[in-house]
Amino acid sequence: MEKLKLTTVLAALLVFAIGFTGQVQAQFQSDFQIKQNFDRDHADVLDALKTVQTTREVNALTAEINQMENRYADHENLLNRVLYPETLSARITNLRELANVTANHIARIGEKGDAIVVLEERIAELTSDAARYQARADSLNNELDAMRRSRDANAAQARRLRQELDKRDSFIIKMVDSIFVAYENVDLASLSPGERRGLALEIDAQNVFGYIESVVDNNISFLDTHTELSTEDFLKLYSVQVEFKRMWENMGADLAEIYVSETNRRERVSDIVEGVDEWEILIDNAAWSTLSDAFEQNNIDLAPFSNSLQFNTSLNTFLDESVARAEENGSEEEVAEYQRFADFWYNDVKPRWQQYLISANLMTYENFNTIDAKLSDWQLYAQPTSYTTLIFLGLAVILFLVMLGLWIRERSTKSYPQHKEV
Amino acid sequence: MVSMKQFRLLGNISAVTLLFFAVACGPSLTLTGVDYAQPIESVMIPDQDGNVEDVRVGVRFNVTSLNVKERGEDSPLPNEIRLIRSRDGYYFITAPGYQNVYVFKSDEGSLELEEIIEVSEEGLSNPAFNQRAPHVQLIDGPNEYRLTKDGLAN
Structure with a gap:
């Protein structure tokens, strides 16, 4: 019994000693090292979240984030100062949110398949930017309308507004291109009618078609009312139209395939096709007309x-x-x-x-x-004839001198044996 | 005896002189209670010329002469320099292998040596500064030193 008690006391003392030493060590920890450790732990979790594949792995990382929070709680003041303008709590919250997003992403891939999820995410990501561009384009269109009514409207203002709209147009084209790349990875034929409908609803909710239509409509409206732009502006608009048409021809059929069950979708696709054609006719007329004027203004008489x-x-x-x-x-x-x-x-x-x-x-x-x-x-x-003549004359003199030199050389060679006989 | 008129003249001259000095001295303003404390030390690696820099806190200087003072001529530069600024604005500098902590006060484009604090006869093995206002803590393995600009605080 006494032996047991002695062992217990010794064990207790050992635990106490270890605890005490640990406390002393912790007391003497370098703040710099704490910051280094935190940065390393944070980067490790962040890297792991980028490559994580399963829900179980995400859960393990979430547990690690909780442990990190506890591990660094005692150093919150220090870390808040050295992480400024961020804070420890903000960093931990960000990691948790990223873990949640990753977990949702993995769960959705499990339900729908990788390609569909990538497509949906691409659409969501791009359309949030598109919405921002669209808001800006709406306000610019209002300005353009006001200019049409104003007598002070001038080409410089129209050009400035047009340049702003161009940014939106190029973005929409890139966006749709990007969506198309994601589409290529989706085997549409393998989707069930329900899945197709789900995807169509997703795309419709993000109003991708709305953005495409607005690019076409805005350009037609602009070309209908603005003829004061420079040749360069019109040619630039032409290249936008060509780019847009290429994009539309690439993915229009795939979009139609998804929208085939909805009759109004067919109409919308058909409207876009007609709009793109009308846009092409308008920009084609405007571009050739302005090019023709430009040559004429420079007194260059080209055939029409x-x-x-x-x-x-x-x-x-x-x-x-x-x-x-x-x-x-x-x-x-x-x-x-x-x-x-x-x-x-x-x-x-x-x-x-x-x-x-x-x-x-x-x-x-x-x-x-x-x-x-x-x-x-x-x-x-x-170049004037006199100048050309001089060149020919110079060439003739050189040629004559060369011929003369050859003739003299030949004569001296022929006369050499006669000297030898003498 | 000084007449009333002379007394007034003397008074006027004194007032003008006082005004002149007041203007010559220019504006004067002192902001007090400034806390210079760097929350975390700077760990800087000297380049081949002995220059060290911490862009985060915005400080750069050359440690060659400091190293000569600590170790003598032709001594190799340390692998790293540890620096921290105290609440009252003094820079504390040391390095692995150093026996001393050097306390500097900042001047116009220079650091002026204020104090040399001897902390280890055999040289510090793995020193690190922590900000523990009002003093600066220096740790080296199990050893702890509390420092002020005047020396060891106990």
Whole structure:
């Protein structure tokens, strides 16, 4: 009994000693080390949450977050100061929220399959940004309406507003593109009617179609009422339209497949198709008209054009004729003609319009290279005759001297054996 | 005897002189009760030239001359420098292997040595500062030292 008591006392003393030592050690812990440890623990949990695959793993991480909270509770004041403007509690709360989101994500993947969940999440993520852009676009459209009624409306204001709307348009195109990438991973044929309906409802709730429609409607409305923009602006709008059409042609069929059970969905898809066509006609007319005006204002007399083939033909015919004319008779007037075209081409067309002409599929890089080559020929032949004559004269003199040198050399070679005989 | 007129003249001159000095001294304002305490020490690794920097607290200086004072000429630089600023604005600096803690006060573009506190004859093995206002705590393994700008506090 005494032995037992002695053992118990010794054990109690040992526990007390360990506890005491632990307290002393804790008392002498470096604040810097505490912060380092916290940062490491926080980063570990964060990294683990990014790669976690199962609900059980998420639960283990949630337990670890709780332990972290307890472990660092005594150092809350210190950590609040060194984590400023964050706090210990905010960091822990963020980790918990991330763990909850991850747990929900894993649960939904279990129910619906990975591809659908990724698609839904992509849509939700992008549409929250789209809503922000849409709100801004609505306010800009109001400004545009006010400008139409105002006598003070001018091109600069319209251009500024248009640039703002362009940001929204490009975003919507990127958004739909991104959704399309997610769509590619979904095997739509394998979905049950219920699942399809669920997905359609999800997309409808996020109003993806609404955003697509608004891009088309806004652009049609804008082109109907604004003709005061520059050539560059119109070409830029053209490239937006081409980009949009590409996007729509890529994913329109897939969207229709999801919406096939709803009759009004068909109508909406059909409305968008008609809208895209109308938008194309409007921007096509506006772009060719403004391009034609621009050449005319620079006194460059091209044959009339109203599509990209005619435009390229007209440009090349003009240059071919100019080169032929210059080749026949270079003159100061020809140099001035060349200079006028070259100034316009190298100062306006190439630096400001080339990228949009190419992205709107109105011209190609090869088209530009061909015209550049013809311009070089034109520049060479356009030089006045006197100058060209001098060049030919110089060449003739050089040729004569070379011939003379060869002749003298040949004569001296022939005469050499005669000297030898003497 | 000083007449009344001379007395008034003397008074006027004194007033003007006083005003002149008051203007020459410029505006004067003192903010009191400032707490400079750095909540957590800075652990800085010297580069090959002996420069150390903590961008978080915004301090940068060269420790070469400090190292010469502690260890003598041609001594290698320590692997790390530990620094903390006390509540009253003094910088406490030491490093592994050092026998002393150096207390500096900040001046215009410089740190002026205020005190050298000897803490370990054999040199500190793994020193760390903690802010325990009103003093600065230095720990090194199981050892603890409480420091003020004037030396060890006990």
